[in-house]
Amino acid sequence: MLGKIDRKIFGEIIKFSKKFRKDLLLVFSIIVFISCLDAVNHWALSKVFDTSGIDKDITVPLLWIILSGGSMVFKLLLTKWREKIEVRKLDVVIQNYLNEYSIGKFFTFSNGQHLNEHSGIKQNIIQTGFGSLRNQMNIFIYTLVPSLSQFFVALVIFYWLNLWIGLAYTIFSVLFVWGIIKFNGFLTPRVDKVRKVEIENSRLIAELYRYVTLIKNEVAEVKSLLELHSALGKHHNTYCDTWLGAVDKLMLIRLSTQIFRFMTIVFAIFLINQGQITMGSIFLIYLWSGNYINAVWTITDLQKQYITDKINIEKYFQLIETKPDVELHPNPITEGFDGDIEFKNITFSYPKRVDSASGNLELGEAVLKDISFKIESGTKVAFVGESGSGKSTIANLIRRAFDPQQGEISVNNYPLKNLHLKKFLQTIGSVDQEIILFDRTIRENISLGSNRILSDDELSTIAKLSGIENFFHKLEQGWDTTIGERGAKLSGGEKQRIGIARALAKNPRILIFDEATSALDSRSEKQVSRAIEKSSTGITSIIITHRLSTSINCDKIFVMKAGKILDQGTHTELLENSQYYRELFKGQITPKTNEQ
16 A cells, blocks of 8 residues: 555545544554564564573573563453454445445436436446445454554564664665555556446446347347457457556566565664674564565555446546536425426536546437526426427436526426425326336335335325336236336236326326336337326326327327427317428327228
8 A cells, every 4th residue: 555645535534434433443453453463472582592591591481471471361262352443433334334335426417417328337337446445444453453463563673673773674675665656656647547448348338238138139240249359359468468567567676675685684684793682583583574574565455346347436436526517506496396397598518428537528419409498387298209308308307307508497486406406306296118127026126115115005096197006906016016126027018007106106296207118019119108098187297208199188288390399289189280290290199900
């Protein structure tokens, strides 16, 4: 850990460790005291050498041996106490705190930041950073502090034995620190290159696991493995280029320490001949020069892990400290969210994907262009149009996953930016095209947005509105049936109805259906459409769809094209007045009519 330590990272680790400061200080104090006991033990043994054979009296040497043994027993007791503190208050406690801290910080990002950036890269940065931070804290407690303790106790002993030996080891220590700083300067940029390659590989590997069914369906296993082999080969070459040279430099540092140690022992023999030190002193110099060298070697051995962890920790804190791009109001409005929703001259562009840890954003082409509309409370409206027309972007802006670059969104005449975001989101129930389900029971999945687990009676009421009652009889354990990873045991229509039930469980004032039927077959679409119709009665409902059959009964339909609202009105009004809507309607309805 000696070397060019980034002050910011070191400061972050110190700040993070405040929660455990008392326990850490106690453990460090015990470690230093144990090193002092080692010194007492060796000093007592050196006295055995100096007093043995004098007047053939073994009383004094025995007393020194007893002192040595007593110090070792005391050391064992202290070690036991230290280990119990570590088990009870540091080991798993620090690991659990790191997990909670990382996930808690991850939750502070806006939904837009999660949608816009590659999830595999963010996950890799957090996981490797978390692992490196935990690893460095373990190294600091269990390896570095004991080594530094041995290092400084050795220097004190050398000065106590002989001034010149103490000065020699002090000068060598300064040169050693200088060498480690130079070594870090040489290694850091090279390890950074290795880390960048690893991040790119993590994205590739995450996609291979995530899209394994697609790869198998396209018979692309060999192609995917060749891409992986090429990427891993690049990582191996970069890794070797970095560390082979580093190993040579570390060898020079270690060789210099060993040469220096034997030079000081030779000098100590010279001092014996001069009568300046005793044989016991030679014993101490031999033992503590070994402890000193072991401490130095331990520190150099830690360099490889430290440099790698340093880069991981740096990227981790860069990501964790990234400010949400949706700024929260300091004194937000906490009620009155059931009013009208209004967009006034909204223009919006999605940020282009950037490095998760950087924070620099570049805007792409505008997907919404100066649009304005109003949704009255309790009405059911739809946004229809071709893919890419900006329909789903409206849902993201209402949920404030992003803020528009121009214009203002208001709810009940309050600017959306002034509302308490979490309380506002609690009033919104969302049903998206892809329903995300946990590998838990149906009860737990439906209760996700509630502050408690729902009862059977509550779930039964929701089941009637969401259409779950139509397939409830097939569930092996009723509401407590585990549905598998991502709802693997359910059909697409069943997943959508559970999604509707989850939205209704929040007792929402606003319902958003974002392409909720687009991935379903015609039969499932009709079943889910009936569930949407039932569940949205009397609630402000926003239906985003390119299937016009879902929107026919809405109070108002907004027709979108290329980021603009082309027309608006009821289904009947649009058929009469909007040529583009008539074309969309004919393209979807007429073929089905002819088939019938």
